[in-house]
Amino acid sequence: MAPSLVFRELRKLVDRKAIRKIWVARGYMRGSDAPAIALFCKGCGSVVEIACDETFDALDRLAAHQGFSVSRVILELPGVCWACGAHGDLSRDAVDD
Numbered sequence: 001m002a003p004s005l006v007f008r009e010l011r012k013l014v015d016r017k018a019i020r021k022i023w024v025a026r027g028y029m030r031g032s033d034a035p036a037i038a039l040f041c042k043g044c045g046s047v048v049e050i051a052c053d054e055t056f057d058a059l060d061r062l063a064a065h066q067g068f069s070v071s072r073v074i075l076e077l078p079g080v081c082w083a084c085g086a087h088g089d090l091s092r093d094a095v096d097d
Contacts, residue, residue, distance in 0.1 A: 022047055024076040038076040043084030 010028065013019045017031040025040045029047055035056045036049035056073055063070045 022076060023074060024078045035073060035075075039081075040076055040078045041081035041084055042078050043080050046081055048081070 010019070014021055014028075014031070017033060019028045020031045021028055022038055022040065024038075025045065025047055027047075029038075029049075032049070034051055035053075036051050037055065039048045039050065041047075055075070059073055060070055
């Protein structure tokens with residue numbers, strides 16, 4: 001299968017919100033209508049989503065205060081999950097780009 005066909009189909013799935021692109025992980029995960037903060041572990045590659053309406057509302061208010069209308073917010077936080085941190089395999093310095 002041609003890579004262009006794969007990327008075209010991925011784009012269609014993203015447009016239908018069946019999946020969402022995780023930029024920091026260079027991958028995809030299941031989609032959702034609700035905005036969420038994605039926590040990406042640079043040790044094991046796991047992604048955890050946290051719903052936090054207050055954060056997104058605050059960002060909308062801050063943008064509106066500047067006369068800016070937000071079309072979408074992408075909030076991804078790379079770091080180390082509890083399991084990787086507990087093993088002591090990775091430190092904050094080891095995962096920073």
